[in-house]
Amino acid sequence: MFKQLILPAFLVTFAVLISGCGKDPDPVNEEEVITTLTMTWTPQGSGLPVVFQFRDPDGEGGNAPIVVSGPLAANTTYTVSLELLNETKTPATDITQEVRDEGTEHQFFFATTTGITLSFSYDDTDANGAPIGLETTITTGDVASGKLQVTLRHDLDKGAAGxxxxxxxxxxxxxxxxxxxxxIIQ
Amino acid sequence: MIYLRPTGDYDLTIRGAFPVFYYQQTNALLTGVDLDLSFAVTSWLDYQGQAALLWADDLQHASPLFGMPPLQFRHSLLLHNQPNETQASLSAGIQIRQVLRQDHSPVDDFAPPPAGYAIVGLTAEWSRGKTRITAGVDNLLNRPYREYLDRLRYFADAPGRNIYLKTFVHF
Incomplete structure (x- = not known):
């Protein structure tokens, strides 16, 4: 009885494979293409905003990205906002709103090399009241220099410890x- | 032959910096030997040993070829009963896989070849009629190691101890 099923089962599998090759697969929900991250530091009180930007308008591969950052003032509190763009399209698409809308699936993290004091606090929340990080308040410490790493995680466990x-x-x-x-904090 | 060559460069993208590999064509000479040895120690104990040696050179660049498996040995001992047609067959075994460091490798790489290692595994099997149940442990000693052929070796160790139980029913 079961042996009789094997040949039809094999043929069905084969047929699926053949048709699978013949037509284009259904489009999957692709990860957003992000080419540009702009981080705007607006000092609380007075002063001009400082802009950090990572820009790779032709996407991955091709021309190297352009990374700019400016000096921050020591012991100053900044209101920081992040903007994400996909510049491979014309006009460029704003990914920021998409991240905000899917806030429960996204979060930004900030890290510095040792020797730098920056204190971060999240100013925005997703639908569940957990932080996203598009809007933050960052206070600089004393004069120092090093690196700042900005990470956006997708599909993370926002309830995990810390x-x-x-x-x-x-x-x-x-x-x-x-x-x-x-x-550079000066 | 066509192989994947590490360039030594990193491509900076918005998701971080990634090591860059290129598929490249070259003339290569691969020389190797596989040795297999198996015999019954007693009526209930089998030994199997394997050795694999490969020596690969990139003739065009007069250098060792990237990404070739290092010298490795496998030993296994299998204990088993001798069931008649109505009895269940039972077996249990231990496997040791020893892999040496790949010293015949090109200098251009993102990290030097990882150290050699030896991994111990256990397996057990019960089968009767059309049903077969196997259980086993890979990397029994939970030894951290990295495999030269694995591109994840640049970032993390290979999997640790893994315990599995499988059931096969033929119909």
């Missing part, structure tokens, strides 16, 4: 953005 406080260790998920800026 994640809501900005600790990436237990976050898991997939890295959408990981960018390093030269950081």
């Amino acid at each position: 994640v809501a406080q900005g600790d990436i260790t237990n976050a898991g998920g997939e890295t959408d953005v990981q960018v390093e800026f030269d950081l």
Whole structure:
């Protein structure tokens, strides 16, 4: 009885394979293409904003990205906002809103090399009241220089220990953005 | 032959910096020997040994060829009963896989070849009629190691101890 089923089963599998090759696969929900991260530091009180930007308008491969950052003032509190763009399209698409809309699946993390004091606090929340990180308040410490790493995780575990406080260790998920800026606090 | 060559360069993208490999064509000479040895120690104990040696050179660049498996040895001992047609067959075994460091490798790489290692595994099997159940442990000693052929070796160790139980039913 079962042996009689084997030949039809084989033929069905074969037929599926053949037709599978013949037509285009259904489009999958692709990860957003992100080419540009702009981080705007607006000092609280007075002063001009400082802009950090990672820009790779032709996407991965091709021309090397352009990374710019500016000096920050020591012991100053900045309101920091992040903007994401896909510039492979014309006009460029704003990915920022997409990240905000899917806030429960996204979170930014910030890390510095040792010797730099920056204190971060998240100013925005997703539908569940957990932080996203598109809007943050960052206070600089004393004069120092090093690197600042900005990471955007997708499909992470926002409930894991330390994640809501900005600790990436237990976050898991997939890295959408990981960018390093030269950081000078003067 | 066509192989994947590490360039030594990193491609900076918005998701971080990635090591760059290129598929490249070259003339290569691969020389190797596989040795297999198996015999019954007693009526209930089998030994099987294997050795694999490969020596590969990139003739065009007069250098060792990238990404070739290092010298490795496998030993396994299998204990088993001798069932008649109505009895269940039972077996249990231990496997040791020893892999040496790949010293015949090109200098251009993102990291030097990982150290040699030896991994111990256990297996057990019960089968009767059309049903077969196997269980086993890979990397019994939970030894951290990295495999030269594995491109994840640049980032992380190979999997640790893994315990499995499988059931096969033929119909």
